[in-house]
Amino acid sequence: MMAEYDVIVVGGGHAGVEAALAVARMGKTAAIVTMDAKRLALMSCNPAIGGVGKSHVVKEIDALGGLMGEAIDATGIQFRRLNLSRGPAVWSTRAQADRIKYNDYVVDFVRRQESVDVIEGVAGEILADAGRAVGIVTEDGRRIGSRAIVIATGTFLGGLIHIGEKKIRAGRIGEKAAWELSESFRALGFEIGRLKTGTPPRIDGATIDWSRCEIQPGETPIPFFSSRSSREQFDQTPCHLTYTTAATKLLVSANFEASPIFSGQINSTGPRYCPSIEDKFFRFADKERHQIFLEPEGNGTSEVYPNGFSTALPEEIQRQAIRTVAGLEEAVVTQPGYAVEYDYCPAYQVKPTLETRRLEGLFLAGQILGTSGYEEAAGQGLIAGVNAVLQIEREPGLVLDRSEAYIGVMIDDITTHSTTEPYRLFTSRAEYRLALREDNARDRLHQYARKYRLINEAEADHFERLDQATREQIKHFQKKRVAVADLGELRARFQKRENISLEGLLKQPGITINEALPIIARFDGELSHEREVLERAAIWIRYKGYIDKQQREIEKFKRMEGAVIPADFSYDTIAGLKQEAREKFRRFRPGSLGQAGRIEGVTPGDLAVLSIHLKKWSGSGE
């Protein structure tokens, strides 16, 4: 079959778009096959990008030349950083998007991107030839050839929407689902599982009594995501916070049976971190009220997203329940909430490059691998796109490890654990959390961005200058001493000393960087004026001790990652390996001893046996 494109990307969501753009940046051609060319990177659920752990991924995508950060910067209506009262490692930017503008921005960007085509259609079958993916057939019979394929179909694969007893075959309300493609996966021998997620009803903002809600303004100066953004400061749109009432609890609790989540109509598991409102009242029966964030969907629409009110109750009950929430007494529901069940491919079936083990040249990314979230999907999409190109070029793939990126933590987690719920990133998943920060995403990933030509020369130079300036700033902080008497309100914390280095000031327990920097700015004269440089240098100093302490751990980790298990390694001949461990190893096919140790249920004993045999194996091979 003739390859019309280097890479076909099935699905035009957040993963698909990043995949196609990465392919194009690496100088190859891509086609996005999607149902509606005008609905690229649509926000199917909440109109927001970022949040704890997720913002770190957006910064990583940005460092690797991806679009997500730029798109939200250009179309966001409110920005703020969560966890600002905590340390900089967990500062997490979150932005409300203008849903329609975000969508338009991405459509426009993709249209202007050379060597990316958008083809409207529904992929129905994956074509394979001699163990290699060679193209797709659309449901209406068009055959498109390619050298590699990325599948990023989100919740569309076998999508089934539930609203009360009502069932609709769709991946998103008002759209179709892709049922044939699911069959194609099964026919190719993939194991398919089923997951569930949900979304709240949407409300007409004009019918909300805002005076009964708490206002949540944006942060100034606006903390943008992307290093490539040049948007000016603007007037931000606030969000609001409100609460459910005793009436909500009563009504929802009386109707548990009417929800498909409890009636037995849905068997698949939903995320514990994003429970439906009926789940919340059911599982935490002693909690009287729950908070609901009212998030605007944009400036050009009055539609509001009540974050925290995901539900699959029958429409009529939803309408009544919404009206029991403070401030929503007169609220009009414009679109009902729903639960959606969809097919996914348990991620043990892909390598850490996201290429399937079964079919060469076939890559999966996003919800199809059991994750949730736009950011998680986009991060995988980018990696899948890069690796599709590297695979075509017969180059070794790009695998970020757990000490390098949240993207690495995520891919490692899903490929070493069975999925029991849609996977979402949390900072607590990262054992090297203090080293994986928003501020140093580029420090961590710049080398890859350069190596794979994911950013242009100007961007690379810009970062290298920033890096240089940061180093100089750090040296300056280390050298410069100031009189304690000049420290203003921080003076009292240094009673016994006469003077102190700026480094010492920044390391002082109990003084936050945000307290220290304005004081330091008073000794301005010799300091850099760039806030980013100051902040980066201060954060570096702040965590240096901890990161040095963790360095030994990281080295141990890297050694274990370096103990490669050959792809053809056979677990059958290993005597002394528990059957359970043997099955786990066969299923997850760890690429290294380190990865083998992280597989759920593997004991140190199993690992010891494996390592002994691995040594023998490599010994006999030479």
Place this chain on the structure above:
Amino acid sequence: MAAGRCDETIVAVITPPGEGGIAALRIAGKRSLSFLESHFRSTSEDSPQFKPFLMRYGHFVGRDGNVIDEVMAVYMPAGRSYTGLPQVEIFCHGGRQVVQLIQQQIVNDGARMSEPGEFTRLAFLSGRIDLAKAEAVAEIIAANTDSSFGAAREHLLGAYAEHVTVLREALVDIAAEIEASIDFPEEDIDAAGSRRLVEMLDRTIGSIGELVESYTGGRIIDEGYRIAIGGRPNAGKSSLFNLLLRQERALVTPTAGTTRDYLSEWIDLGGFKVNIIDTAGLRRGGGQIERAGQKSAKRIIDSSDILLWMVDLSKKNWQAELKADIKALEKTAIILLGNKIDAVPAGAEKAWQADSNNLLLTSCKTRKGIADLKKSLIVRINDKMPDLTDGLVVTSARHKQKLAVALKALRAARRKMAASESPELTAFDLRLAIGAIDEITGRIYTDEILGKIFSRFCVGK
């Protein structure tokens, strides 16, 4: 190729050497059952097949067809035996010779004699026992006194493992709340400043601290109570050493400076394992070898649980020397022995103006005072012994080290909580502590924290 060694079948006598009522032999590996079957002749009509865990009575028959002994034998299938491998145990009448004859037959069949600790290693590798249990088993094997066996057995039964697990659980609980406050900043979870968490942490720090301290007792159980014999040259140290050992181990001569290096032996004193060390006499000057011996003597004295400092009462200026020596030694755990009491007139010891240190009068020649010395040693050891009934004693140096790492990290976490430091730094220390404890039990910190968070807090919007 990959299999190799693991296909081997190994054999060993597993009861201690000496004449006992019954001796036992263990065979582990793929061919263990076939080895047994080829030698076993049932003396009754029962089924000719071995059923798992069913003890059978019969004769052990040699290759030449002669009956070697009456035996009881039992078979354990793979995965259900101690080693995890197919395993056979044979119990025969005692006597070194009989057991060795049987073992020889199995070796002739193609089995290999096991290496020390190999069964336990296999058990660990097969996942039958965790690291802590493997170490406890190793301790049982090495245990050769009553009290040592008690502590090792408690370890094995898991009282200790359970205690450590409970402590770990508490830490995971604390960590979960702190992590929840970081990962869900918009929910109303304020863990960092919570008094309840601080109290929980304090309790855990206390318990781990006690465990770390129990190590001194644990080490005494494990390595023996350490008694150093010190004193000026020719005081009679080596004579005492030999007396306590009940054998002429050290060279005894009238020449000062006979013992140049140190001698170390283990004895059983009132059921306790005791390590006695005879040192070179301490004095100024002396040759190079002697000086080296004195250096090591000083080290041994410093690290001993008790020092028996001997003075030769027949020397003229012994009081002045003793005063100076006590000052220089800076050792509090000390018993002063006034030796050679047989060679001096009665009442000579009265010249010693004791403030706190009384002289215990001894004679290595007549054995006067030796029984009293032993008695007072036993009392002292007993005081140092931890309470073994709850088994919560750390006897492994490795465990102690890990617990100390955890303790240090937890104290750092505690300071940060008190100072309202940022929670990701407290979490850093907690993770360090949990990691250290995981190295004792060999567990891995995975999704537990998140699991805790989701079961306890209604998070998520």
